Amino acid sequence: xxxxxxxxxxxxxxxxxxxxxxxxxxxxxxxxxxxxxxxxxxxxxxxxxxxxxxxxxxxxxxxxxxxxxxxxxxxxxxxxxxxxxxxxxxxxxxxxxxxxxxxxxxxxxxxxxxxxxxxxxxxxxxxxxxxxxxxxxxxxxxxxxxxxxxxxxxxxxxxxxxxxxxxxxxxxxxxxxxxxxxxxxxxxxxxxxxxxxxxxxxxxxxxxxxxxxxxxxxxxxxxxxxxxxxxxxxxxxxxxxxxxxxxxxxxxxxxxxxxxxxxxxxxxxxxxxxxxxxxxxxxxxxxxxxxxxxxxxxxxxxxxxxxxxxxxxxxx
Amino acid sequence: xxxxxxxxxxxxxxxxxxxxxxxxxxxxxxxxxxxxxxxxxxxxxxxxxxxxxxxxxxxxxxxxxxxxxxxxxxxxxxxxxxxxxxxxxxxxxxxxxxxxxxxxxxxxxxxxxxxxxxxxxxxxxxxxxxxxxxxxxxxxxxxxxxxxxxxxxxxxxxxxxxxxxxxxxxxxxxxxxxxxxxxxxxxxxxxxxxxxxxxxxxxxxxxxxxxxxxxxxxxxxxxxxxxxxxxxxxxxxxxxxxxxxxxxxxxxxxxxxxxxxxxxxxxxxxxxxxxxxxxxxxxxxxxxxxxxxxxxxxxxxxxxxxxxxxxxxxxxxxxxxxxxxxxxxxxxxxxxxxxxxxxxxxxxxxxxxxxxxxxxxxxxxxxxxxxxxxxxxxxxxxxxx
Numbered sequence: 015x016x017x018x019x020x021x022x023x024x025x026x027x028x029x030x031x032x033x034x035x036x037x038x039x040x041x042x043x044x045x046x047x048x049x050x051x052x053x054x055x056x057x058x059x060x061x062x063x064x065x066x067x068x069x070x071x072x073x074x075x076x077x078x079x080x081x082x083x084x085x086x087x088x089x090x091x092x093x094x095x096x097x098x099x100x101x102x103x104x105x106x107x108x109x110x111x112x113x114x115x116x117x118x119x120x121x122x123x124x125x126x127x128x129x130x131x132x133x134x135x136x137x138x139x140x141x142x143x144x145x146x147x148x149x150x151x152x153x154x155x156x157x158x159x160x161x162x163x164x165x166x167x168x169x170x171x172x173x174x175x176x177x178x179x180x181x182x183x184x185x186x187x188x189x190x191x192x193x194x195x196x197x198x199x200x201x202x203x204x205x206x207x208x209x210x211x212x213x214x215x216x217x218x219x220x221x222x223x224x225x226x227x228x229x230x231x232x233x234x235x236x237x238x239x240x241x242x243x244x245x246x247x248x249x250x251x252x253x254x255x256x257x258x259x260x261x262x263x264x265x266x267x268x269x270x271x272x273x274x275x276x277x278x279x280x281x282x283x284x285x286x287x288x289x290x291x292x293x294x295x296x297x298x299x300x301x302x303x304x305x306x307x308x309x310x311x312x313x314x315x316x317x318x319x320x321x322x323x324x325x326x327x328x329x330x
Numbered sequence: 331x332x333x334x335x336x337x338x339x340x341x342x343x344x345x346x347x348x349x350x351x352x353x354x355x356x357x358x359x360x361x362x363x364x365x366x367x368x369x370x371x372x373x374x375x376x377x378x379x380x381x382x383x384x385x386x387x388x389x390x391x392x393x394x395x396x397x398x399x400x401x402x403x404x405x406x407x408x409x410x411x412x413x414x415x416x417x418x419x420x421x422x423x424x425x426x427x428x429x430x431x432x433x434x435x436x437x438x439x440x441x442x443x444x445x446x447x448x449x450x451x452x453x454x455x456x457x458x459x460x461x462x463x464x465x466x467x468x469x470x471x472x473x474x475x476x477x478x479x480x481x482x483x484x485x486x487x488x489x490x491x492x493x494x495x496x497x498x499x500x501x502x503x504x505x506x507x508x509x510x511x512x513x514x515x516x517x518x519x520x521x522x523x524x525x526x527x528x529x530x531x532x533x534x535x536x537x538x539x540x541x542x543x544x545x546x547x548x549x550x551x552x553x554x555x556x557x558x559x560x561x562x563x564x565x566x567x568x569x570x571x572x573x574x575x576x577x578x579x580x581x582x583x584x585x586x587x588x589x590x591x592x593x594x595x596x597x598x599x600x601x602x603x604x605x606x607x608x609x610x611x612x613x614x615x616x617x618x619x620x621x622x623x624x625x626x627x628x629x630x631x632x633x634x635x636x637x638x639x640x641x642x643x644x645x646x647x648x649x650x651x652x653x654x655x656x657x658x659x660x661x662x663x664x665x666x667x668x669x670x671x672x673x674x675x676x677x678x679x680x681x682x683x684x685x686x687x688x689x690x691x692x693x694x695x696x697x698x699x700x701x702x703x704x705x706x707x708x709x710x711x712x713x714x715x
Contacts (some may be wrong), residue, residue: 070420071360071370079556088371113373132374163361178361209364229354256345257355274355275345300347301355301418318418319345 054279054292054312054325058099060085067093067101068319071303077119078265078308084117084125085322086313092127092143099324105143112137118167120187126163136165136172136189151189157181157196166217173223177212182223182236200242201227201234214271214305218263226271231255233271237285245286246271253280253288253290256315260305262312263264264327272302279305279314281327294325331450342503345606349448349501350416350441358387358419359559364524367643368419377646377691382524383534383599384492385411385641385650389692390421392646394683396669397699405656405682414441432551439504444547445642447495452514453487458608460496460513460599461487474518474535475615481610490514494543509545515539516608520619526695530621531599535613538604541568548636571634573603577627577715589714592676596626600652600693601711603638606631634712645691646684653693653708657682661698661705666690674704 059066060083073086081097091106092114106114112131116144119125126149127137136149149172153160160181162174171192174183182292185191198207214226214233223236231248233256244257256275263269267284277299280291293299301317312325331352333342347351347638358368362379369378378388389410396403406426413424415438423438430437433446443630451462454471464487469480471488482488490496494514500507516537523532545568580603581596582589594657605613606629616623640650647654654660659667662675668686669676675686690696698705707714 089374109374115371178363211359211361211363275352277345286499301351317420318351319420 036259053290053328054294055328056295056297057311057324057326059320060095060099060101060313060322060324062101067321069321070317070319071321072314072315073116074306074322075117075119075314076306076308076313077123079121080119080123081309082119082320083306083313083324084119086114086117089113097163101217103142111139111143111145113324115163116165118165118172120167126167127254128162128174134162136162136174149185149189151183151185152191153181153183154191154194157183157194164212164215166215168217168219168221168295171221173217175212175215175225177215178207180210180212180227195236195240197225197234197236200236201225201232206228212308213259214261214311216262216305218269219265220263220267222263224261224263224269226258227259228255228258228274231258233258233261233269233282235269239314243286245282250276251280252291259302262305262307264310264312265306266325270305270327271308272299272314274301274303277302279312279325290329292325294323295324299323334549343578347417348415349443349503350421350440351412351418353442353448354416362524364522370419375685375687380524380531381526381549381691381694382643383519383532383641384643385645387411387414387421387644389644389646390639392688396678396681396683397683398679403679403682405648409648411650412440412656413437415439416441430547431547433503434506435508435547436504436506439501443501443502444495444504445495447490447499448493450489450493452490452494452496452499454464454482454490455487456482456484458516458610460490462496462498472519473519473612475521476614477517479610479614484555491517491519503572508547510543512542512546513539515543516610516613518610518613518617519711520617522619525619527599528695528697531597531624532619533597533599533617533623534602536602536606536617536635536637537605537610537613538569538606538633540604540637541571544636551685558599558614565634566636567636567638568632569604569606572606572630573627573632573634573712574630576712577630577632581626581628583711583714585700586705586710588702593626593628595624597624598708598711599602601638601708602635603627603632604635605629606633639709646688654682654689655707655709659704659706660708661703664698664703666693666698673684 029232064181069087074083083095085093094103096102112129114127114129116128123140123141129135129137137145138147139145160176163177164175166173182195184193210229212225213228216224226233232244233246235243256273259272259274261271269282271280278291278293281289283289300320302314304315306313310327315322359366359369366380372378372388376388380386390407393407394405403685410425427437453467455465457521464615467489468486469488472491496513498509500509519534581592662680663673665671665675666686666689667675667681668689669681671686
């Protein structure tokens with residue numbers, strides 16, 4: 015056995031004995047990693063031909079293939095914006111599709127619309143927004159009462175979330191149940207679902223279901239195999255959660271989590287370690303309520319009539 | 331809540347654009363939640379989701395107009411409640427009233443913290459004394475259920491009802507002399523309070539002091555001594571405004587044309603009253619949200635208060651009233667009035683621009699069959715005219 019210098023042994027022992035000490039090139043808890051600073055460079059606010067659109071709390075969906083952003087202002091129809099953020103199309107203003115609360119784009123360009131009309135329904139429409147069918151879904155009895163309030167789509171699977179009762183239903187495009195998950199049992203560790211609602215909800219390109227529960231100051235990642243990972247701590251410093259809101263994941267596995275109270279977007283790596291955060295530049299963010307990401311661009315829907323802003327993601 | 335490092339404006343470094351914008355970060359949402367007081371994203375033609383005793387501030391964002399008997403008539407959103415200033419949520423000062431009706435509180439300073447002490451300093455100590463110090467606050471003082479009711483002791487205190495502020499309170503950001511002169515009311519609510527009332531009323535046990543507390547800002551309203559406008563409607567309100575013999579009317583009145591009710595089932599949360607006592611243990615027995623306590627006034631000490639007719643936050647009706655006093659009918663042809671109703675209920679002057687769903691929501695999801703086919707104003711619950 016080779017002799018190991020005593021000083022190296024001692025150094026290793028000290029390092030092991032002081033796990034909280036910052037090791038070289040490793041960020042302290044709550045701080046960004048100086049080697050990989052992340053910033054959001056403001057690109058634009060989505061606009062109509064006559065200028066920026068003032069709106070609050072808009073729902074978003076991003077078609078990464080066609081680089082189009084779908085925006086649903088509350089009480090209005092669906093607006094479609096091109097890659098430069100200019101509105102190119104809109105539909106559903108006449109109420110023909112009911113009250114559209116969510117939209118998702120499937121591979122061939124068709125749309126899935128979560129609509130309220132005599133109860134929640136999932137409509138299928140062509141790229142013009144003309145209804146072509148309806149997803150006949152049915153939650154299994156084991157899931158209990160289920161009222162979907164959020165919609166996502168990924169790789170042939172439709173994800174419906176009941177954000178109030180913390181339940182998830184995954185179906186195929188015919189509406190056949192693939193998976194039904196009681197997120198309350200999975201994530202709450204015995205806590206009551208009452209008052210603990212989902213805020214952020216999305217599905218990343220890898221099929222991970224992402225959601226946040228602000229009252230618990232946590233964000234959650236549910237892998238396709240059902241494995242749950244939880245991250246986030248309460249606090250006011252960078253990387254910590256005050257009123258945690260929307261969460262999305264990009265193609266490279268980075269997670270973007272917005273804090274509504276601190277008005278920042280935090281970035282976590284695929285290993286769920288905090289990388290950095292951004293307040294959205296000089297203009298700042300006003301209550302980021304929903305996000306979408308793709309092709310290196312992060313879209314943030316805000317309150318205060320700030321509309322939807324697009325940011326280029328640097329430094330991932 | 332504080333500690334904004336990016337704010338260039340706003341006071342006390344609150345994270346939101348202003349105090350209310352900060353409060354609403356948690357107390358507003360797209361779905362109804364126990365603690366939610368403001369529905370975001372309300373479906374067109376639908377009612378706001380929250381049905382708390384205080385009401386949903388989202389009614390402030392709903393305006394209606396219709397062809398009335400005197401021409402175009404309106405029900406502007408600003409008329410539906412307290413216009414809290416929350417810039418991040420698109421809420422601004424009431425353009426109709428530069429100051430509080432019957433008072434001098436500046437409307438552009440109205441926020442959640444105008445009424446609610448955000449730091450919860452005001453507390454109820456043993457003996458019912460309201461103070462800002464002394465015994466530590468160990469529990470909320472808002473709830474009367476068996477599982478939630480807590481009484482103060484010699485060494486512990488409880489919070490005031492809904493963290494309402496008391497004597498001497500004035501937000502630091504508020505200029506002038508607008509400090510409160512009355513302590514918060516004595517009242518207890520059931521733990522489950524944000525729910526429709528189709529099956530059972532949510533009964534808040536109001537004890538005493540509500541009108542006197544409202545008088546902190548609205549002192550000159552509805553008083554014979556200082557009418558706000560000539561001919562202003564003046565209605566007795568407060569601890570001296572005992573129901574007296576009107577309690578018998580209250581107990582007898584069921585609906586228009588039906589005075590066959592009884593004390594046992596007389597209570598309606600549409601027309602609440604104060605019990606006329608500050609004894610919290612007594613009030614705790616009156617709170618309910620499952621319909622188990624429906625008795626009407628009986629002790630002779632009950633009195634009318636501001637909240638007998640108004641909701642504290644907002645409602646679907648002008649003046650933040652609990653029912654529509656500007657229509658001939660609360661229910662018409664057995665239906666909730668609405669532009670989508672048939673017959674008399676759909677007549678413009680009756681529907682007043684609202685859909686049936688909005689009317690129903692404003693009446694907290696009650697069935698129209700709980701009232702008369704042509705139900706007149708609920709002033710008749712006490713006055714039976």
